[in-house]
Amino acid sequence: MTESNTELTSRPAAPRVVVIGGGYSGTLAANRLRLRPAGQVPDVTLVNPRPKFIERIRLHQMLTGGYDASVDYGTLLGEDINLVVDTATRIDADVRCVRLASGGSLQYDYLIYAVGSTVATPSSVPGVAEFAHAIAEFESAQQLRDRLDELHTDAPVTVVGGGLTGIEVAAELAEQGRRVTLVCGGRLAPTLSEPGRRSVARTLARLGVVVRHEDVVAEVRSDAVVFADGAVRPSAVTIWAAGFGVPDLAAASGLRTDSIGRLLTDETLTSVDDPHIVAAGDCAAPSGAPLRMCCATAGQLGPQAADTVLSRIAGSVPAVFEYGYAGSCLSLGRRAGVLQVARKDDSAINVYFGGRVGAIVKEAICRGTLWGIRRAARRPDSAFWFTGGPRPEQPVPAAKMATEG
Incomplete structure (x- = not known):
């Protein structure tokens, strides 16, 4: 049956929702927005600087040429x-408009801010920006892979950062025969339990990784690393994996953020400045207590940010977000790994699975994450997250924040 022109014009326009960022959180949010609240079908636009989805949890596997971490958005x-392949340069909240690097712009009724995170480059350590390589972005991982391909396997490689990302990179390279030094600047794998840390240390030792626990990097040079005690050690390639920061889009747009630029939100993930802006993933700081930067957090916050927008479109009160963790996992090359079991508040318990079992579980989680996004593309109601987790006003331990990729 064909509708008349009168019927068509009397129907309200579809609410426009723009999602900035096509990572784990943004992609899940965009898919869930298709739940169609109160019979309305939101007009959803996803803005991302790349034409493909990046499996960020596999970027360290790109370095040895054994994995392509990019996936077509079509699936x-x-x-x-x-999908708009462009970079958002500013959010004009007063007129509800996203400015793009191409010169274009996108009007919105609601905006989901899911720009993710990137490497934290400390200005206090000379040479990091000029000479150190990062692993947090697809392009920087490609550049690092190309640089490693130019080097003999005996060339010394230094990885700075004793968190999960640094450990994964060090183990991946060492398994391929690279001479790797891992600089922790303190405790190795601080978010793991003591038994889990010992398992990681044993595997790194077996792979030949030299772990420097107490050394602190004072300067990075093109061919060396200078330590706080004055020691200078050769390094053909230095990889910086000492924590994450976030893009400055929110702060540059005049929105309130925390000290490193995460958008401040209430417990419904809504910006404290604007009810039409909702945040998800690594770039969100709900109630001033941001969660651990990781895929597990993004996978929970993305769908719930979409639910907040859908509630506002439907004229209902958004729910307070819920979250919880089961643990964390890391690969130690392709044949070993560690699955650390944790409480819902992300505090580790003295239970872990290591070795080959750990590697199998980690691979299953990586595959399952991509499978879950594909499933959400077909069934937007399929998202799952833990319930009964801690409320965001309960501060997350500092050691849990900005340490995992």
């Missing part, structure tokens, strides 16, 4: 979602 996004 990951619902067919009604409009």
Whole structure:
């Protein structure tokens, strides 16, 4: 039956929702927005600087040429979602408009801010920006892979950062025969339990990784690393994996953020400045207590940010977000790994699975994460997150924040 022009014009326009960022959180949010609240079908646009989805949890596997961490969006996004390959440069909240690097702009009724995180480059350590390589972005991982391909396997490689990302990178390279030094600047794998840390240390030793626990990097040079005690050690390639920061889009747009630029939100993930802006993933700081930067957090916050927007479109009160963790996992090369079991508040318990079992579980989680996004593209109601987790006003331990990729 064909509708008349009168009927068509009397129907309210579809609410426009723009999602900035096509990582784990943003992609899941975009897919869930297709739940169609109160019969309305939101017009969803996803803005991302790359034409492909990046499996960030596999970027360390790119370094040895054994994995392509990019995936076509065609299988990951619902067919009604409009993908715009561009970079958001400013959010004009007063007129509800996103300015793009191409010179274009996108009007919105609601905005989901899911720009993710990137490497934290400390200005206090000379030479990091000029000479150190990062692993937090697809392009920087490609550049690092190309640089490693130019070097003999005996060339010394230094990885700075004793968190999960640094450990994964060090183990991946060492398994391929690289001479790797891992500089912790303190405790190795601080978010793991003591038994889990011992398992990691044993595997790194077996792979030949030299772990420097107490050394602190004072300067990075093109061919060396200078330590706080004055020691200078050769390094053909230095990889910086000492924590994450976030893009400055929110702060540059005049929105309130925390000290490193995460958008401040209330417990519904809504910006404290604007009810039409909702945040998800690594770039969100709900109630001033941001969660651990990791895929597990992004996978929970993305769908719930979409639910907040859908509630506002439907004229209902958004729910307070819920979250919880089961643990964390890391690969130690391709044949070993560690699955650390944790409480819902992300505090580790003295239970872990290591060795080959740990590697199998980690691979299953990586595959399952991509499978979950594909499933959400087909069934937007399929998202799952833990319930009964801690409320965001309960501060997350500092050791849990900005340490995992």
